[in-house]
Amino acid sequence: MSGVGTTDGVSMANGERRYLAFDIGGTKIASGVVSLPSVDSLAQPVVADVEMIPTLADRGGDDVRERLVEFAVRRIERCAHDGVDIVGVGIGSAGVVDSSSGVILSATDLMPGWAGQHITAAVGEATGLPVHMVGDVGAHGIGEALYGAGRGYPIMLSVGVGTGIGGAVVDHGRLITGAHGVAGHVGHMPHGLGTGMRCSCGTTSGHIEPVASGTGIADLFESRRPDDVAPAANAAAIARRAAAGERYAVEILTMSARALGECLAGMGNLIDPAAIVLSGSVVNAxxxxxxxxxxxxxxxxxxxxxxxxxxxxxxxxxxxxxxxxAAFAAYSDICHA
Known part of the structure; x- marks a missing residue:
């Protein structure tokens, strides 16, 4: 559906066209009706009628796919009932995505059975609409690059730090996916702090995600916690304790964030972005x-x-x-060029 390695930037001859968009994550599937302005204007996109359902990833990939299709059909029917004309469906999905085939190439343990799912074909057949899919972190990066904190920066590294850590490289509105679709996987950059900690990809050789994601910060805290320090429920609790001056919480939060910063420096040295945009729950630490x-x-x-x-x-x-x-709009422009 798009050229190998890139998703071309949006050529905004789209007026007030509306798109049905989906964000498929390990915890929830969100959907909204998105109206896109021209990227040359100062206007912002409008996201309306947002609805969410739980992913229930532990039920397996087939179940997630089937419930996604049911969700999409229900959403399209509601739009038709409300007189909202949807021209296409854009999907951002967890896992490594092959945009050209609409298939999930691989996924971590957070989404068991998700690899191999033919998502674009399933949603397209059920809704009768054209569909285009990119990775969820890639979709996030495109959004921030074209309309958010990265607007005006020609090359941007987008980093999502939440339950896991993901990233995306966006060059003049184009998502750079690489030869195997894995470009921008910030969470799987090596760092010594992660040695021995199990990453969501399965390795214990030392990735940054298992010590710097929200889950990772909590695991790091517990793995080194002295007997005289109370346990912490999650990264948010650790951040609150650090803000209150608790020495051990400050030590762990500092250690984790510094390691992530070093990994970002390594990626920066490689790709030379004009800006690095960080999103996700941990940026509130x-x-x-x-x-x-x-x-x-x-x-x-x-x-x-x-x-x-x-x-x-x-x-x-x-x-x-x-x-x-925006990725769907770009894909549609290419197909009709």
Whole structure:
């Protein structure tokens, strides 16, 4: 559906066309009706009629696919009832996505049985609409690059730090996916802090995700916790305790964020982005986290890259829906060129 390695930038001759967008994650599947303005204008996209259902990933990939199709059909029927004309469906999905075939190439343990699912064909056959799919983190990156914190920066690295860690490289509105669809996998950058900690991809050789994602921060805290320190329920609790000055919480949050910053520096040295945009629940961890992240980045980045801005994403949960719609619009423009 799109050229290998890229999803071309949006050529906005789309007026007020509306797209039905989906964001498929390990916890929930979100959907919204997205109206896209021209990227040359100062207007922002409008995301309306947002609805969510649980992914229930532990039931397996077939079950997730079937419930996604039912969800899509129900959404299209509602749009038709309300007189909303939908021109196409954009999907951002967890896992490594082959946009040209609409198939999930691989997925981590967070989505068992998701690899091999023919999502584009299933949704297209059920709805009768054209469908285009990209990775969920890629969709998020496209949204932030075209309409969010990355707007105006020609090359952007988008990083999502939540339950896991994902990333996307967006070059002048194009999603760079690489030869195997895995470009931008920030969470699987190597770092010594992760050695011995099991990553969602299965390795214990030392990836950053199992020590710097929301889940990873909590695991790191527990793995090193002294007997005289109370357990923490999650990363948010650790961040609150760090903000209150608890020494061990500050130590763990600093250690984790600094390691992530060093990994971002490594990626920055490789791709030379104009900006790095960070989104997800962990970016709310407070000043301790941001300071350590920036220090780690500055220490690892080449001198010319040290001034690269590390920005907080602006679009929140709307970013992947906007990006999925924008990716479909680009795909549609290519097909009709």
């Amino acid at each position: 407070g000043e301790v986290w941001w300071r350590a992240l920036r220090e780690g980045f500055a220490d690892g980045a080449l001198p010319l890259l040290r001034s690269t801005p590390l920005l907080r994403g602006r679009l929140g949960g709307d970013a992947p829906l906007i990006g999925a719609a």
